[in-house]
Amino acid sequence: MKEKLFEKILIANRGEIALRIIRTCKDLGIKSIIVHSTADTESFPVKFADSAICIGPEKSMQSYLNIPAIISAAEVSNAEAVHPGYGFLAENSEFVEICKQCNLVFIGPDSTVMNLMGNKSNARDTVKKAGFPVIPGSDKVIETIEEAKSFAKKIGYPIIIKASAGGGGRGMRVVNNETELEVAFNSAKKEAMEAFKNDSIYIEKYFKYAHHIEVQILADKYKNVIHLGERDCSIQRRHQKLLEETPSPFLNDKVRNEICEVAVGIARAVNYENAGTIEFLVDEKKNFYFMEMNTRIQVEHPITEERTGIDIVKWQILISAGYKLPFKQQDIKFIKHSIECRINAEDPDNNFMPNTGKIINCHFPNGIGVRMDSYIYEHYDVPPYYDSLLGKLIVSGYNRREAISRLNRALDEIIITGLKTTIPFHKKIINNIDFIDGNYTTNFITKLLSKGV
C-alpha cells in the first residue's frame, strides 16, 4: 500500500474526542467533517470542524449510531476516511465492513481483527490459544441462567458478568453469591442490548483487590508493532475509570517490561493493525492476566501522549493511510509521569448522579505540564442525551510527586459552575495518603467512599 495522506476525514463522534481528532486533523492539514445530532449543533466540534453535517435527532440510535446517515454524510462530503473516536460505532465491525464496501477507510483495525478482539469471549480464546495468560472464566457465551449458575459454582464467587460486545463498564455486574445471580444476569443482558445491540454475556472470576493495567499498542501495516508503555487505571468507581496514570506506581521495571512484551506479543498474534489497548488484570502478587483488547482510541490516551511525546491520533490516521512507523521500540522514550482526571458532570455528593444543563462559568487551568482536553465553554448547554464526560485534565511532571503537585494546582485553578462535577472528588483522591503512596487497587474508591468523604 502506497502512503497518501487523506484530504478529508469524517469524524463519527461528538464531545471532547471529536475535538481531539479535529485538532490532529488540523495539525496534519486534513479537512475535518463532523457529523452531529440536532442536540450538538452548538457544540465546539461543530464550530471548529471544517464542515458539519447534521445526521439525525438527539437520540444516538438515530444519529451517532445511524450507519446509513453517517455513510451518506461521507458520500456527500467526499470524505476518504472515517474516524470513529471511542464508544458509538468505534468497535462495531458491521460499520467497519460497510465503510470498506463504500470505499471509505475506517481509521482502526479491519473488521476481522475487530470481531476477533472486540468480542471479549473470542478475544479470550485467541489469547489463550496463543499461550498468554487469561483470567479464569467461561470460554464461551453464557446463554441461560442455569448455565450461569453451574459455571459460577465451578470457578467460585465472586464472579463478574460482562457483555461480549461491551466496554466502559456497561453490561457488567459483580455477583457475590448465587442469590444475586439471576437479577444481575438479566439486567446485564438488558443493559448490553441497549448499549451495544448485542446481549451476549460471559462470566469471569472476579478479583476484589486487583490492579487494572493496560498497554498502549501501535501497529502499522508492515508488521511493526511497538508499545507506548502501560497505564494504571485502577482508580474506578463501578468499573468506570475516574483517574489514570502512567507509569503505574504498582509495577516494578521487571513486570512492566514483561507485561508490555506480552501486549506486543498478543497484538502480533492477531496481526493487529492501528492503535489498540490491551487490558490486564494484575493481582497482588503481580501475576497478570489478559482481560480484553480495545480496538480503538481510549479516553485516557493523552497520558501516554504526554509521557512519550507521541500523538496517538496522528499515528492512527497515518497508519490507516499506509504510513510505516518511523520509530522502533528502543526509540520510544518514557520521560514524564502523567496523570489524567476525568471531569464528569456528576455530583459526587449525590451518588455521582449525572446532571446536565447550562454551564455558567468555565475556566481551564494552564501552566507548565497542564493539558485540558474538553469541549465545553461558558454558557454551553450540556445536552442530556449522551455520556457525562465534560473533559479531561491531564498533567505531567518529571516524576510522580511533581505530577501530583501540578494536579493539585490545576484542580484549584479549574472553574466550572452551573453543573456539579467530579472536580472536588478528584481533590480527595489525590490527597488521600494511599494514593500519594501509590498504594491503591480497584477497591480504592469503594474504600474512600466508605470513609464518608
Add this chain to the structure above:
Amino acid sequence: MINEKIKNTIRDLIWLADETKTNFVSYADNEIKIRFRKAFQNKEIIIPEIKETAEKTEKKEEVLSQPKKIIKSERVGFIYLISTKTKRYFVNEGAAIKEGDILAVINSMKIEYPIKSPYTGKIKRIFVDNAQPVEYGQTLFEIE
C-alpha cells in the same frame, strides 16, 4: 432592452463561474438581480456549500417565525428536484399539490427515497437546489 440585458448578464455569470471555478455567483443593479448557482457535478466543491446552506436556512427560519407548513429533510444525501424518468421538476414554486404527491427524491447510499407532501396546498418556496447535498432537519419546502 431588459431581456437582452438579462441574457447577457447570465452569459457573463456563467463565464465568470467557470473561469473562477466557483459555483455561486450573483449580480444586482437597479433593474435586475440574478443569483446563479451551478448544480453539482464536481464533488470537490461540495463542502463549503453545506455550511452556507445551513446558515441560510436558519436565517430564513428566523424570519418566518409564525407556524408554517415546512417540510424538512429526514435524511442525509443528495436531493433531486428533477425526476430521472420525466427529466422535469417534480414541482415548481407556485404549483398546487395534494397530500402524498412526490416533491423530490433524496439519494442516500444509492437508494432513492421519495419526499411525499404531508399537506395539500401550494408550493410557496423551494429552499434547495437540484442535486445539492442536504442534511437532517434541513428546510426543503414551504407549503401554503
